[in-house]
Amino acid sequence: MKTTETPAPLPAESGAPVTKTDVRPPPPVKEKKEGTVLNVFSHGVLVIWAFMVVMPLLWAVMTSFKDDRSIFSSPWSLPDSLHFDNWSRAWTQANMSDYFLNTVLVVGGSLIGTLVLGSMAAYVLARFDFPGNRFIYYLFIGGMSFPIMLALVPLFYVVNNMGLLNTIHGLILVYIAYSLPFTVFFLTAFFRTLPTSIAEAAFVDGASHSRTFFQIMLPMAKPGLISVGIFNFLGQWNQYMLPTVLNTDPDKRVLTQGLVQLAVSQGYKGDWSGLFAGLVMAMLPVLAAYIVFQRQVVQGLTAGALK
């Protein structure tokens, strides 16, 4: 900003508000100049950051189509030809298909579990008065802010003693438990906003509490369920710490874990292009989900910070 070629109008700036009537003519000019310089500057900075965000991702995609030699000799050049074999090699030989399947199973199971159990607890906490309601609510909410790592050491032994270590269903149960705080928090607030009259009418008509919940309240809560569902999808798909500790069987690895392990072992095998293909493969589902459900993603994630 210091290199501006028009330093003249700037000194007038501080005096401008005081002698408003006298300086009438100059302000528009000054404003325009200041606006232009600042606009160029702000646009410049915004473009640079956009570039810094996109470049590493593009670089990864580009690299995933190169052969190993050109990855090392010229990291920034475009691939000479598209090596789709990297992708198929990563998918089959580097076990990406297994990791992918494990991740889909774990995330699918825990997503459904989280939504069902989370909405059940949230519904009860939002709509019913009973002793201990507040206590249970804050017990759930408290889980959002304490460091998971502290619980992780004993958690390992709890899971181990139950014979759930290195199993898909064990991982699902733990994912659900750790997703509940935010899910309950979000859905409790959501159920409070829904009108009570419809549920009451259904109940008067003879529907049981559970029937009212599943047939009337849940369908009404769909927008909330979608928001919190996407939030949990991203969180669970991207989970790294829990599987690293609870899931050490090479056959049961999820994507993030598998990729990190692959990076370590690939250092010896030297299949960097395959590894980059795997990396891009793992990124695609979440980027696709983000682009499709952009508004809900942003809503869900920002609600998480504003607890």
Added chain:
Amino acid sequence: MQHGKYRFIVGFLALPLGLYALFVIWPFIQSIYYSFTDWTGLSPEFKMVGFDNYSRMLDDDIFWKSLQHSLLFALLLPVVTIGLALFFAFMINVGGRKRKNGPVITGVRGSSFYKIVYFFPQVLSIAIVALLFAFAYNPDSGALNSLLRGIGLDHVQPLWLGDPDLALWAVMAVLVWSTVGFFVVLFSAGMASIPAEMYEAALLDGANRVTTFFRVTLPLLWDTVQSGWVYMGILALGAESFAVVQIMTTGPGGPDYSTTVMVLYVYQKAFRDGQAAYATTIGVALLVVTLAFAAVVMRLGRRERLEY
């Protein structure tokens, strides 16, 4: 509404609360208890040792190093990230040129595009981001050094993650990269709810954009900034820093422990060294640091609440 109410409540709460208690609350309580024992984690036998683990921790140089790094993560990282995000969000939402007959306050052209792009890294797994940057930082064939070579800086070829003085900063930069977009979107939402009349009044009084930012936008956004700060600090103390440090830096938390953080140290003591009790002790210290951090930020940030 009374008929079968309690049976219903119990039926609906039992399973979620049970899972939560078993996998979250119970291990949490246990870990505080274990910090007073000499449990190795390998055998079921252990005995109480009082505060032995705690006094050992105070004499542990690596613990102090990890504490120092964690504090740096919790304090510096939010300042940089939130500062950048505030700047970007202001440019995107308020910094636009005034157009003829348009609204007084506009963002720059293409503001929604920026918001979409900036948010990208936030949806990626921190593990994948860490891997990607571990490659980018590679001194021989990484994207960064070859970029430096490309623009004629052949003699500037840092080791990045291999350099004890640089590794921690390189790791922190990755976290900034991946979180700025989230705060841009968060602050944008906050800025959108500030009434345009406030800006109009400020403009009529002759305020330029810098003044507008510090006198109008920031005070009205303060609550959001504060909770964002706490959120970022908790992340930086916990899961996020674990993934980046564990994946990106080599050996036991970087060259000569130069990047180790508390959460990584907990992991290593428990699952690598078979010192589960000592690990939980460091975990308790981490909990104390986290709570103290949140309390301090809330306390320092307290100001008169502005209603609008």
